[in-house]
Amino acid sequence: MKKENPQRRKGGRKPKAKPERYRYVVRMDEDENRQFKLMFQKSEAVHHSKFIKSVLLNRTIKIIKIDPATTDFYIRLTNFYHQFQAIGNNYNQVVKAVKTNFGDKRAFVLLRKLEKETVELVIVSRQIVALINEYKEKYLDTHLPD
Template sequence: MEKKKNVKQNKGGRNPKINPSIHRHVFRLTDDENAQLLNLFEASGMNNKAKFIISVLFDREIKAVKIDKGTTDFYMRLTSLFGQFRAIGVNYNQVVKLLYSRFTEKKAAAFLYKLEKQTAEMASLCKKIIELTEEFSQNYLQK
């Protein structure tokens, strides 16, 4: 009788991978996109296209942009308000020049005093707008 050996028989072939890639994804490219992909692949110096695509997908940070209609509307209104403040500044300079060129110094000083009061009120309003903008930015844009 022959004795049976308890030694594993070598079947040959490649050792199985620890974590095999079994999921497949297919996408199609236009001629221009394919040429661009091939240029990037050649420039990378990698020898495997699949590994190159995986490295491009997972090694680079992908940013998702969510557009909020309310935030966009707030930004547009704030921009138009800033434009109005600039226009007021230009008008302010023109009014001061006209006061000194058309009126006596006493009358010009009286009108400038009234204008100065309005300017102080507008400056306080501007500070409130800046505070609201900072509060909005902290509460809604930093998320």
């Protein structure tokens, strides 16, 4: 008879450190399955099992809905504001050019006209900033629990 070496390993798979202890099976009809798939897509979860666990154990599920129309509006509004900033830079260059190329009286007349237009530009610029802030408050600052 052969004696078995106690240090010798047996073949087969190594046992798991934390074996799965419980498994549940859920059956759904077509409507329930459709609703489940919709909720799963909205949550942007990667794995069905993790999504189901979070729903069953009352963990928060983040559902982020991105509306392309409002996003496009926000992008265009922001670009419009940047154009106003560019106009401000051009304004500074024009003032320098007028001061260096014209006499004091002529420069004063030209800058007076430019000042009137600038006041209107500032009013429009403030309206743009107000619209951007209003948009952020309504659509972008969603307080989701972590």
